[in-house]
Amino acid sequence: MLKVKNIHKDFKNSKVLKGVSFNIEKNDNIALLGSNGAGKSTLIKIISGEIKSDIGYIETSLDFRSEVGIMPQDDILIGDLTVSEIISLKLSMCGENNNNYKYWIKKVGLEKYSNSFVESLSGGQKRRLSLLMSILNSPKMIFLDEPTTGMDLAAVDNFWGLMKKSDFTSVIITHDFNQIDNFFDRILILNEGLIISDTTVAKIHNSGKNVEEFYRQAVQGGNLNDKVNSN
Numbered sequence: 001m002l003k004v005k006n007i008h009k010d011f012k013n014s015k016v017l018k019g020v021s022f023n024i025e026k027n028d029n030i031a032l033l034g035s036n037g038a039g040k041s042t043l044i045k046i047i048s049g050e051i052k053s054d055i056g057y058i059e060t061s062l063d064f065r066s067e068v069g070i071m072p073q074d075d076i077l078i079g080d081l082t083v084s085e086i087i088s089l090k091l092s093m094c095g096e097n098n099n100n101y102k103y104w105i106k107k108v109g110l111e112k113y114s115n116s117f118v119e120s121l122s123g124g125q126k127r128r129l130s131l132l133m134s135i136l137n138s139p140k141m142i143f144l145d146e147p148t149t150g151m152d153l154a155a156v157d158n159f160w161g162l163m164k165k166s167d168f169t170s171v172i173i174t175h176d177f178n179q180i181d182n183f184f185d186r187i188l189i190l191n192e193g194l195i196i197s198d199t200t201v202a203k204i205h206n207s208g209k210n211v212e213e214f215y216r217q218a219v220q221g222g223n224l225n226d227k228v229n230s231n
């Protein structure tokens with residue numbers, strides 16, 4: 001569905017991405033893992049077109065306006081609109097005029113805030129609204145950058161429950177290792193500007209590890225694909 005080809009990105013003298021390549025196939029649920037500052041958000045911003053790469057390109061036949069949903073790390077919302085106004089705005093920007101959003105607004109638990117101003121929402125409610133904005137037109141593929149940050153426990157549970165019941169092809173940046181083994185089927189680890197591991201959760205489990213153990217070893221000891229694949 002989408003190919004990431006040889007992406008390089010420098011900021012001033014710092015080489016953040018040094019040749020990142022991978023493919024996303026239909027129905028993949030990919031956890032994009034890496035330490036703070038590894039370049040995960042930068043990669044998502046390049047894929048979504050928010051910033052340009054220095055070298056490399058993205059190949060896809062998907063229409064980013066209507067078929068791809070992006071939830072950035074920082075909420076990009078308009079405070080002096082109401083929740084229902086910002087939803088209508090987003091739907092018209094996607095070229096949509098349907099009632100699908102009524103389904104999703106309930107799913108993220110914001111239905112009673114329809115007439116509230118966005119600026120009056122709490123941090124966790126704004127995060128839920130950002131999530132809603134990325135999925136309300138039922139895109140084929142979603143990129144979520146640390147979606148559960150700031151959410152309370154019930155909202156976090158609700159989020160993972162919603163993801164499990166939905167059939168988005170997804171790439172999610174998360175540090176929530178409690179959920180990774182249950183939800184994702186594929187793991188990408190970004191380390192020092194490169195993908196050091198692109199493997200399946202099934203292979204990790206077959207090697208007798210959980211994803212957290214695999215991740216810790218990968219970032220400490222380099223590429224573990226071979227070790228997992230040989231088991």
Ligand SMILES: Nc1ncnc2c1ncn2[C@@H]1O[C@H](COP(=O)(O)OP(=O)(O)OP(=O)(O)O)[C@@H](O)[C@H]1O
Pocket residue numbers: 011012016034035036037038039040041042043073
């Ligand atoms: N606009 C920018 N100008 C200069 N440096 C930047 C810019 N955006 C990101 N960086 C730097 O690029 C590096 C990667 O940042 P990025 O936000 O992509 O990391 P991340 O893996 O998403 O981290 P985290 O897990 O903390 O969110 C960091 O060192 C950051 O300071």
